[in-house]
Amino acid sequence: MGNSIRIKIRVLLLACIGFFAVAQAQDLPLQQLEKQYQDAHYKRVYIKAGFLASNPSYSKDPSLLLFKSMAVIQCAQQKGWYVRHTYALNEARTQLIKLQATPEFKEKSTFIKALEPQVKVLLSDAANPADQEAWRLFYNTLYPSGSGIGSNQASSTLLIAMAQKQIGVPYKSAGTDPSGFDCSGLMCYLFQYNHIELPRRASDQYAYCLPISAEEAQPGDLVFFTNGTEVNHVGLLISEKGMPKRMIHASSSSGIIETEIESNSYWKTRIAGYGRVPLATQKTQD
Numbered sequence: 349m350g351n352s353i354r355i356k357i358r359v360l361l362l363a364c365i366g367f368f369a370v371a372q373a374q375d376l377p378l379q380q381l382e383k384q385y386q387d388a389h390y391k392r393v394y395i396k397a398g399f400l401a402s403n404p405s406y407s408k409d410p411s412l413l414l415f416k417s418m419a420v421i422q423c424a425q426q427k428g429w430y431v432r433h434t435y436a437l438n439e440a441r442t443q444l445i446k447l448q449a450t451p452e453f454k455e456k457s458t459f460i461k462a463l464e465p466q467v468k469v470l471l472s473d474a475a476n477p478a479d480q481e482a483w484r485l486f487y488n489t490l491y492p493s494g495s496g497i498g499s500n501q502a503s504s505t506l507l508i509a510m511a512q513k514q515i516g517v518p519y520k521s522a523g524t525d526p527s528g529f530d531c532s533g534l535m536c537y538l539f540q541y542n543h544i545e546l547p548r549r550a551s552d553q554y555a556y557c558l559p560i561s562a563e564e565a566q567p568g569d570l571v572f573f574t575n576g577t578e579v580n581h582v583g584l585l586i587s588e589k590g591m592p593k594r595m596i597h598a599s600s601s602s603g604i605i606e607t608e609i610e611s612n613s614y615w616k617t618r619i620a621g622y623g624r625v626p627l628a629t630q631k632t633q634d
Contacts, residue, residue, distance in 0.1 A: 378411050385415050385459075390422035391429070394436075410452035413443045418456075421463050424470055434479070441486045445559075460490060484626065489558070503542050504568025508586050510541050511596040511604075518603040531582050531598040535570065538584065544625060551579040557623025562593075565622040571595055571609065574620040581618075583607070 377400055385393045397416035400406040417440035424430040424437065447453045453460075467487050474480040511534075520528025524536055532550040539546050547556050554572045565571070566589045573581040583597030586606065593609040609615050 377406070378409065381412065381415050385419065388422075390419045394419040394423055410447050410450045411456075414447055414452055414456055416440070417443050417447075418459060418463060421467060421470070425466065434482075437482050437486055441482075441489050444489055463490075487626075504566065507538055507542060507568050507584065508596075510538050511584050511586070514538075514604045515596065515606065516604060519598050519600050523598075529598045529604060530600075534596075534598045534604065535582055535584065539625060546625065550582040553582055554579040554620065554623060556625075558626055560622050560624050562619075562622055563590075564624075565589065565593070568625075570623045570625065572620040572623060573615060573618040575618070579620045583609075585622075 377396075381393055381396060381400070384396070393415055397412055397419065400409075400412055401416070406412050420433070420436045420440040423433070430437075444453075467483070467490060471480065471483040471487050474483050514526060514529065514534065514537075517526055518528045519530065520533075521530055522533065523529045524533035526537075529537065532546075532548060532553055535550075535553060536546045536548060547553050550572065553570065557570055560569065565585055567586050569585045571583050571585055571593065572579045573583075575581075581597070583595030585593060585595055587594040592611065594606060595609055596604065596606050599605050599607070607615065609619070
């Protein structure tokens with residue numbers, strides 16, 4: 349073997365060793381972060397994660413963002429900390445929405461599940477409507493399974509039965525009762541029977557719901573449509589999961605009707621997304 353080849357191989361080996369050494373060194377701070385979290389040094393985790401996030405090598409690392417978000421939950425149990433860091437909750441929620449599809453989120457699922465009772469307490473103890481809304485959104489982002497009407501068979505069955513009774517009621521702009529409905533007014537009326545108060549406009553209902561995929565959508569979930577610039581229509585899904593999608597909605601030309609979505613080119617091309625109304629918004633009966 350010639351000297352030039354030996355030199356090239358040596359350079360290549362050194363480069364590989366250097367690469368793995370750098371990779372290992374980069375992993376070390378994240379390992380330390382996880383250890384500190386397990387040792388209940390939550391404020392330290394939050395501060396260190398914020399410091400690491402300013403480093404381009406770590407700023408988008410899923411593990412870093414995940415531990416920072418979980419530290420927010422732990423730290424927020426101290427009211428003094430939460431008052432000084434109210435912004436941290438919305439920041440954590442935004443990060444978690446992005447992280448839910450990553451392997452890191454699934455790997456840390458035991459950490460996340462263990463926090464559910466604490467998040468429920470923080471939601472119930474929230475001192476004002478703004479904090480209640482922030483914790484409600486956070487809870488439904490972190491624990492979507494089982495937290496909405498569409499995942500609760502008894503609630504969705506009642507909802508659909510009530511919706512079917514409205515078939516034939518005429519369309520009425522701004523209508524919210526059986527004398528006439530518009531699309532979002534019908535949803536407000538139906539969900540009142542589950543003791544849930546929805547926002548009045550379709551676009552606000554869209555923002556209010558927990559986002560779900562078309563594959564996750566079940567009877568009792570909502571389907572939203574756009575006119576190209578904003579969400580302007582909403583319907584109640586009545587088809588079983590995995591079946592061709594059908595909805596009950598308020599048609600401006602036909603009143604309250606059932607409509608096939610996927611075989612209808614008008615509606616199919618205007619789908620903005622699907623949403624699950626969270627049970628965490630449920631009001632207690634007097």
